[in-house]
Amino acid sequence: MPNEELSQVLRADRGRLLAALIARTGDFQRAEDALQEAAASALAHWGRSGVPDNPTAWLLRAGLRKAIDAFRRDRAASRHQAAMEVLAMEEAAEPDPQMIADERLRLIFTCCHPALEEKSRIALTLRSLCDLSTGQVAAVFLDSDTTMGQRLSRAKAKIAGAGIPFAIPGPEDWPERLNSVLTTVYLIYTAGYAQAPGAALCDEAIFLARLLHQLAPCQSEVEGCLALLLLTQARAAARISASGATQPPSRQDRSLWDHVALAEGLALLDQAVSRRAPGPFQIKAAIAALHSAKDGPDWPQIAALYQKLLDFEPTPVVRLNRAVALAEAGHPAVALESLADLAEPLADYQPFHAARADLLARTGETALAAKAYARAIAMAVSPADRAFLQARLQALR
Amino acid sequence: MKYLLTLYAAPDAEPAPGTPEFDAMMGEYFSLDQRAGHIATFLSGEGLQGVETATTLRKRNGKVETMDGPFAETREHLGGFYLIDAPDLDAALRYAAEIPAARYGSVEVRPVMEY
Numbered sequence: 260m261p262n263e264e265l266s267q268v269l270r271a272d273r274g275r276l277l278a279a280l281i282a283r284t285g286d287f288q289r290a291e292d293a294l295q296e297a298a299a300s301a302l303a304h305w306g307r308s309g310v311p312d313n314p315t316a317w318l319l320r321a322g323l324r325k326a327i328d329a330f331r332r333d334r335a336a337s338r339h340q341a342a343m344e345v346l347a348m349e350e351a352a353e354p355d356p357q358m359i360a361d362e363r364l365r366l367i368f369t370c371c372h373p374a375l376e377e378k379s380r381i382a383l384t385l386r387s388l389c390d391l392s393t394g395q396v397a398a399v400f401l402d403s404d405t406t407m408g409q410r411l412s413r414a415k416a417k418i419a420g421a422g423i424p425f426a427i428p429g430p431e432d433w434p435e436r437l438n439s440v441l442t443t444v445y446l447i448y449t450a451g452y453a454q455a456p457g458a459a460l461c462d463e464a465i466f467l468a469r470l471l472h473q474l475a476p477c478q479s480e481v482e483g484c485l486a487l488l489l490l491t492q493a494r495a496a497a498r499i500s501a502s503g504a505t506q507p508p509s510r511q512d513r514s515l516w517d518h519v520a521l522a523e524g525l526a527l528l529d530q531a532v533s534r535r536a537p538g539p540f541q542i543k544a545a546i547a548a549l550h551s552a553k554d555g556p557d558w559p560q561i562a563a564l565y566q567k568l569l570d571f572e573p574t575p576v577v578r579l580n581r582a583v584a585l586a587e588a589g590h591p592a593v594a595l596e597s598l599a600d601l602a603e604p605l606a607d608y609q610p611f612h613a614a615r616a617d618l619l620a621r622t623g624e625t626a627l628a629a630k631a632y633a634r635a636i637a638m639a640v641s642p643a644d645r646a647f648l649q650a651r652l653q654a655l656r
Numbered sequence: 657m658k659y660l661l662t663l664y665a666a667p668d669a670e671p672a673p674g675t676p677e678f679d680a681m682m683g684e685y686f687s688l689d690q691r692a693g694h695i696a697t698f699l700s701g702e703g704l705q706g707v708e709t710a711t712t713l714r715k716r717n718g719k720v721e722t723m724d725g726p727f728a729e730t731r732e733h734l735g736g737f738y739l740i741d742a743p744d745l746d747a748a749l750r751y752a753a754e755i756p757a758a759r760y761g762s763v764e765v766r767p768v769m770e771y
Contacts, residue, residue, distance in 0.1 A: 374745060421767050422657045424744035432746060 261305035265298060268314045273390040276319055278362035281425050283346055284326050287369070287415045293329060297321035316355045323350040363388065364474040365425050367467070371440040372423045379414040380443045381450070386411060388470070389463045399450055399460065434538075437475075441484040441540055444468050448488050452495070453640070461495070464488055482531035483541030489524035490547040493517040504646035508550040521551060539571040558588035575604040583614050591621040609638040613648060620655055629655055658699065658741050658768035659748040664732040665761025667706065684756045692754040696742035703736035732761050739768070 269276075273294070280290035297318050311317040327346050330339040370383040378400065385391045385399065397407035417423070428436040444467045451460025468485040475481055497515035500506045528544045546564050550556050565581035579601055586594035595618040598611075605611035616631035632652040639645040671677035689698050712723045726733060735757060742748040745765070752763040 372745075374749070421765075422659075422742075422745045422748070424746055426744075426746075428746065431750070 261302055261310055264305065264310045264314060265301050268318065269298065270390050272315045272318075274363050274366065274388040275361060276315065276322060277387055278366040279319060279359060280322050280326060281366060281369075282360075282362040283323065283342070283349065284330075285342060285425065287418050287425075288412075289326060289329055290322075291415075293322045293326040294318070296325040300325075313355065315357075316353070319354055319359075320350055323354075361474065362425075363470065365427055367440055367471065367474075368427055368436060369418060369423060369425050371436075371443045372418070373435070373439045374421060374423055375414055375417060377443075377446070379410055380439070381446055382407060382410055383414050384443055384467070385447065385463065388467060391463070434480075437478070437480060438539070440471065441468075441480060444471070444484060445487070445540075448491070452491070461488075461492060465492060477534070479531040479534040479536045480538040480540045482527045482534075483538060483544045486524045486527035486531060487540055487544035487547055489520045489527070490544060490551060493520035493524060494551065499643045502646065503643055504650060505641070505643040506647075509555050516551075524548070537567075539568060542568045542571070556587070558584050562588050575601050576608070576610075579605060579608075579611055579614055582618070586618050586621060591618055594618055595622055607638075609635055609640070609644075612638060613644075616648075617651070620651070625655055657744065657748075658739060658770075659696075659745075660766050660768055661738040661740065661748070661752050661755065662734055662764045662766070663736045663738075663755060663757035663761065664764065665735055665757050666731045667733065670757075670760045681756045681760075688754055692751045695747050695754075696740040696751040699739040699741055701736065701738035704734060707733045735761070 277290055277294055280293055281287055284290050284293065300321055301314070301318060305311070305314075323346050327343055327350065330343045330346070333339060366387060367384065370387055371380045375383070382396050382400070385396050386393065391399075393408050393411060394404045396411070397404045400407065402410075444464050447467065448461055448464035451458040451462075451464060454460065465485070465488050468481070468488050471478075471481050472485050493516050494508055494511060496517065497511035497513070498506060500510075500512075524544070525548055528541065528548055531541045531544070542564050546561055546568075549561050549564070562581055562584035565577060565584055568577050569581070578597065582594040582597045582601075585591075585597070595615075598615055598618065601611060602615075612631050612635035616628050616635055619625075619628035619631055629652060632648055632655070636645055636648045636652065639648060671681055685703075707726050710724075710726045712725065712727045714721050714723075738751075738755070740748065740751055742751060745767075748765050752758060752765050755763055757763055
């Protein structure tokens with residue numbers, strides 16, 4: 260079945276093929292068009308004369324040929340003479356994708372360039388490296404296919420028009436650019452996590468983090484990011500109790516945890532920390548690890564880590580998390596006080612109201628707590644979160 | 657590629673003329689090419705007089721209309737520009753980050769149309 264064979268090859272190697280074609284044509288859209296055309300002729304050829312021994316190599320060669328054809332059709336063909344000669348030479352050499360350089364790291368850095376809107380970075384990464392269709396990417400954001408198609412086109416046009424390089428950034432830009440890539444991967448994970456534990460998007464995020472770890476080894480923040488995803492994913496199956504309510508890690512049924520993923524995450528975190536180059540993803544992974552500790556979370560340590568995270572991400576959400584950890588560590592009054600100036604920036608952030616309700620309850624402000632719980636319940640998106648908060652509200656009375 | 661860097665800042669956000677901070681800022685502008693010349697090539701650039709000197713013109717139905725002030729009423733005003741030649745956007749952004757206006761206001765980086 261050439262059809263099935265083709266989609267299997269593309270699922271495994273689309274990112275690699277696309278990256279190789281962008282590196283050679285210097286243009287995202289041209290590369291995508293060439294790969295699309297190569298896939299179409301694969302369907303026709305493979306149906307007639309059977310699937311070739313090395314289908315990925317066949318596709319790369321066909322893609323190179325399609326890219327040359329497209330350059331020839333271009334009115335300004337002479338401008339692309341040099342690129343065409345390189346393509347023709349490579350095509351004649353019968354390239355094997357396993358033998359040529361893996362350009363996917365360049366592709367990730369381009370897709371996650373900070374000059375692109377955050378949503379476009381996520382969309383472009385899912386489309387280019389995870390082989391999601393435009394429709395599947397649209398579904399992640401509950402957008403229509405047309406709207407998402409336009410967003411992807413605009414992003415590719417900006418890459419070409421603004422001169423966003425298809426390159427791995429140099430040392431002076433490396434920390435900021437890597438953070439942008441890792442943040443994109445993390446946002447893909449959290450989008451999946453919000454849908455349902457173990458959703459396909461979570462797997463895509465872990466695939467991307469593993470790919471980064473393979474392509475950019477010995478990077479403490481990459482290790483930290485992969486560790487964070489694995490430590491979170493390890494607990495995904497236990498996240499919601501039998502009664503359908505969200506469970507904090509300390510109350511989860513540990514027998515439901517994925518202990519292989521947990522051990523891998525902890526080992527990666529140790530490795531990362533030993534490099535002595537701290538960063539936000541390592542800190543978040545360390546916090547996730549402390550939440551999984553056998554004898555319950557070490558809250559003073561978690562509060563200290565959130566304090567450290569503020570050096571990298573001085574955001575209201577991190578301050579909220581630090582307050583929650585402080586309360587758990589036995590300082591609910593101090594924690595409640597530190598929420599005062601977060602009320603405005605986090606007014607529309609549901610977890611703020613849930614946390615504030617809990618702190619008010621702990622400090623004996625029952626009436627105010629009930630009001631805050633009601634607010635948090637009204638804003639809750641998932642039924643599991645709502646069930647958890649309902650139970651807390653009931654317990655107040 | 658050529659990029660136009662336009663500098664925007666609210667007048668009160670920048671140091672006032674006559675202060676040591678102002679002199680330090682001007683020093684940074686004068687040394688920009690020395691500091692960032694290896695990142696991109698400076699082609700041209702100017703600072704502009706204040707928006708109170710601006711006049712906006714438009715032509716409607718063949719008739720010229722002039723207005724006092726800039727086209728858009730914003731707090732941050734266009735204060736100057738640089739035209740540079742840079743290998744790619746990353747280099748243009750690095751160059752832009754060396755401009756003091758990036759600290760007091762913002763710098764817009766736009767590729768120039770090639771015909």
